[in-house]
Amino acid sequence: MEIEGYPGLVFHGPLTATLLFDLLLEQNPGCWVSSYQFRAVSPLFDTAAFTLMGKRANSGIELWAVNPAGRLAMTAQAELL
Secondary structure, eight states, X not given: OXXXXXXXXXXXXXXXXXXXXHHHHHHSTXXXXXXXXXXXXXXXXXXXXXXXXXXXXXXXXXXXXXXXXXXXXXXXXXXEO
16 A cells, blocks of 8 residues: 555455456346456455446446446456357
């Protein structure tokens, strides 16, 4: 925090990806996922809540996480069978 000037501890990126995947499964019970990709865009911190969102896309599901200011933190794409 002191060196990089962050407001808190950085939230674990792969955990964010797992939470996005859980959202996918929760909103699409019984679905089969053939592929899943994610990309961190900016950090999330332990000091603030964040939001997970998703929507259907042409070939699957698009997911993303945003910080409290609405800034994109992670994107993910899932292909469904």
